[in-house]
Amino acid sequence: MRILFWLRCARVYSLPVTVMSWAAAFVWGLKSGGNAFAGILALFGISSAHLAANLLDDYMDYKILSKDEKYMLSAQTCKCEYLKNGSVQPQMMLKVIALFCAFAALIGGILTLISGREVVLLALAGALIVLGYQKLSLRGLGEFAVFIAYGPLLFEGVYYVMTGGFSVDVFILSLSMAMITEGLIYTHMLLDYEGDLVLHKKTLCCRLGGREKALRLLYAFYASGYLFAALFAIKIQNYYIFAVFLTLLPAVKLCLEMKAPNTKENFYPRFIQARNIITYFALILVLVLAVR
16 A cells, blocks of 8 residues: 555654653653543654654755765665655655645644644644754754654643643653653664765764764763653652663663674664664653553
């Protein structure tokens, strides 16, 4: 089916990260007496915006890659493959991006009627990140955009549409999840490091003056994620949250493995490791919040 084809192009496999982050905010919103229907609607809007951002990122990258004969040197040789092999025309891709954005806007409109006009501001912030992510990434600000999108904006946004207010506890929780999410995104950027150098991309990794220096920031992202998780546990006096530290050893293992050069063979295993860390981290967090 064509729908499944476009979902694959939009990297639907990346949605579990968004869903798990949403689930943590959703469960906390329910515990605060929030509107479950509004929270579920928010998931559809967030997911649609996420897929639109993935497609737009590929579209913008392709415009650069198609002008450079060396771009196949990247470890991620399948990047924009559906555009390179002619399965998709750029004009059609723009239409699909517009559809995803329109659906997200529709959800935002419904949530505005349910939860209030502040939703418009939250939606506009999300739209700016979706439309501007690629340019921010080229300037070394992609991690900042991810931090905002997967942290305070997602968590406080979901909590707001459910409860009509904001929360310091939710903010601290969002910082923890945002940093672990940064670990995943930054791992992906480190895996693309050599290819991005070929493309003259000024990502944060490339700007730090060497792969070894860039790797240190990965340590900082993961360390901060666990630190904020501990702070959240202490703040709400739910010490079962310390169970997320079960994922610390795999995070350390990944960081050590990332010291070795990237190859085509280790690209996906390393990315899957990073994805598993955030998946289990979020799953433990959601389960603890749900039962305690």
